[in-house]
Amino acid sequence: MDSNLRREIILDNYQNPMNKGVIEDDGYLKINSNNESCIDNLDFFVKIEDGILKDIRFDGEACAISTSATSIMIRKLIGKNILEVRKILKNYNNMINELEYDADLLGELNVYDEICKQPNRKNCALLPSVAIERILSKLENK
Amino acid sequence: MNREDFLMLNEDIVYLDNGATTLKPKEVVQSMVDYYTKHTSNIHRGEYDAAIITNQLYDGARDVVAKFINSESSEVIFTSGSTMSINMVVFGYMKKHLKRGDEVLLTKSEHASNILPWMKLSEDIGITIKFMELNEDYELTVESVLKSITERTKVISIAQVTNVVGDVRDVDAIGKICKEKKILFNVDGAQSVPHMRVDFKKSNMDFLSFSGHKMCGPSGVGVLIVKKELLDEMEPLCYGGGMNQSFEADMTYELKVGPSKFEAGTPPIAEVIGLSKAIQYLEKIGIEKIHEYEVELKKYLVKELEKIPNIILYNKNSNSGILAFNIDGVFAQDSAIYLNHFNIYVRAGNHCAKILKDNMKIKNTVRVSMYFYNNKKDIDRLIEALKKSEDIFKIVI
Numbered sequence: 001m002d003s004n005l006r007r008e009i010i011l012d013n014y015q016n017p018m019n020k021g022v023i024e025d026d027g028y029l030k031i032n033s034n035n036e037s038c039i040d041n042l043d044f045f046v047k048i049e050d051g052i053l054k055d056i057r058f059d060g061e062a063c064a065i066s067t068s069a070t071s072i073m074i075r076k077l078i079g080k081n082i083l084e085v086r087k088i089l090k091n092y093n094n095m096i097n098e099l100e101y102d103a104d105l106l107g108e109l110n111v112y113d114e115i116c117k118q119p120n121r122k123n124c125a126l127l128p129s130v131a132i133e134r135i136l137s138k139l140e141n142k
Numbered sequence: 143m144n145r146e147d148f149l150m151l152n153e154d155i156v157y158l159d160n161g162a163t164t165l166k167p168k169e170v171v172q173s174m175v176d177y178y179t180k181h182t183s184n185i186h187r188g189e190y191d192a193a194i195i196t197n198q199l200y201d202g203a204r205d206v207v208a209k210f211i212n213s214e215s216s217e218v219i220f221t222s223g224s225t226m227s228i229n230m231v232v233f234g235y236m237k238k239h240l241k242r243g244d245e246v247l248l249t250k251s252e253h254a255s256n257i258l259p260w261m262k263l264s265e266d267i268g269i270t271i272k273f274m275e276l277n278e279d280y281e282l283t284v285e286s287v288l289k290s291i292t293e294r295t296k297v298i299s300i301a302q303v304t305n306v307v308g309d310v311r312d313v314d315a316i317g318k319i320c321k322e323k324k325i326l327f328n329v330d331g332a333q334s335v336p337h338m339r340v341d342f343k344k345s346n347m348d349f350l351s352f353s354g355h356k357m358c359g360p361s362g363v364g365v366l367i368v369k370k371e372l373l374d375e376m377e378p379l380c381y382g383g384g385m386n387q388s389f390e391a392d393m394t395y396e397l398k399v400g401p402s403k404f405e406a407g408t409p410p411i412a413e414v415i416g417l418s419k420a421i422q423y424l425e426k427i428g429i430e431k432i433h434e435y436e437v438e439l440k441k442y443l444v445k446e447l448e449k450i451p452n453i454i455l456y457n458k459n460s461n462s463g464i465l466a467f468n469i470d471g472v473f474a475q476d477s478a479i480y481l482n483h484f485n486i487y488v489r490a491g492n493h494c495a496k497i498l499k500d501n502m503k504i505k506n507t508v509r510v511s512m513y514f515y516n517n518k519k520d521i522d523r524l525i526e527a528l529k530k531s532e533d534i535f536k537i538v539i
Contacts, residue, residue: 006539007535007536007539010539011535011539014535039474039475039490039491039492039505039506040475041505061473061505061506062473063473063475063476063479064473064476064535064538064539065539067473120479121479
């Protein structure tokens with residue numbers, strides 16, 4: 001991907017993130033994604049109905065990579081069922097961790113395909129996927 | 143000054159993260175290399191030449207520390223660092239001597255290591271933690287201390303210099319108040335002892351903690367100074383060799399008296415030797431001179447930063463080499479990543495002062511913390527990079 005386009009997508013999602021801000025609704029599952037290696041600290045709110053991720057929101061303070069990745073991830077996952085979500089997350093995590101993945105499944109998330117060149121930023125990019133996975137596990141353990 | 147003593151400064155870097163840890167001068171490293179290559183041996187009970195040298199250096203380190211901060215050698219305990227030192231105070235002394243309802247006064251700008259142990263103690267035995275008010279510069283005044291004290295106040299536990307705001311607390315005055323009102327005075331010296339003259343006796347401290355690695359010494363070693371009459375009343379948190387006088391099969395035992403009681407097991411010998419060398423090194427330069435130099439450097443830094451319109455400063459008035467700032471609209475971590483691109487090393491985050499946000503209204507900052515080997519050229523490089531920061535996202539993304 002052209003690096004200017006990549007930067008533009010990331011910056012746009014950082015400065016105008018999708019679904020940022022909390023709304024009062026008991027139907028959301030909440031989780032905090034405190035990134036251990038740095039100072040990103042985001043809360044995630046996910047509404048799941050009939051196995052479908054109806055809505056995802058987030059709030060908090062985080063760096064450009066974490067925030068933009070969260071915004072792009074939210075856009076990608078809303079409306080998908082849990083199986084589809086798990087598949088996307090697995091492929092996304094694999095991409096970040098330099099393992100085999102299917103780029104066709106990831107859409108705009110492909111802007112992070114070179115983040116592995118900055119190892120200290122991998123956890124920033126992984127922040128939203130770790131959070132959503134934790135919410136799914138929480139749901140399964142209920 | 144003394145830049146030539148630091149091999150890391152031969153690299154093209156600007157090191158401004160001294161509040162986290164400092165660089166090590168060659169002679170400190172050499173003293174440890176000598177231990178590992180010329181006289182490796184355990185302390186105590188060794189009758190051979192190498193052990194005698196090691197013993198002299200280890201025991202001598204207590205005298206070096208005592209002279210440096212004006213205490214008795216018999217009040218100097220070697221620990222693994224400030225965090226351990228404060229935990230020893232809280233769980234080794236306070237747990238036994240405080241009771242439900244007793245008040246401990248802290249501030250919201252304390253490091254986690256001077257808040258969490260107290261929170262745990264509160265959970266364990268029901269002491270009450272109160273936060274003394276900070277002024278508009280996030281500093282603690284003597285008036286605020288006086289206002290906070292009640293009949294139930296048993297302890298004041300504060301950093302002499304805080305690690306985000308960098309304000310220098312008037313420990314002489316606070317120590318005097320503590321003495322008059324029979325309040326125990328616990329001082330976290332992690333950010334003060336490396337940078338300015340600290341006087342344990344004159345300031346009437348009861349406990350003082352600091353770390354080796356923040357004062358040109360190695361990591362893994364720190365100090366806890368405990369006033370003699372309290373030291374005997376303190377219980378060790380760790381039991382084993384080197385700290386007992388005797389123990390028998392009938393379950394009786396007797397512990398050593400003095401600092402050894404708190405140094406179970408083989409201590410960090412090389413590190414203690416390195417710390418001792420570091421203190422001697424600092425004294426050679428002159429600790430007063432170091433403080434003066436850093437304050438001057440900070441004035442220059444503030445003057446230059448104030449010329450850049452999109453920089454927000456949080457503690458320009460504090461009298462130390464610490465400055466917290468943000469680039470307007472940029473998350474602190476992104477700023478630090480940006481500066482790293484210019485080989486400028488700073489720290490971003492809450493700096494372990496997680497409840498200071500209640501006062502500052504901002505969770506994360508970029509922190510510049512200076513030491514005597516920094517110079518105006520370092521600051522000029524930082525300023526130059528920050529002036530170009532409208533391009534920040536071209537670099538960090």
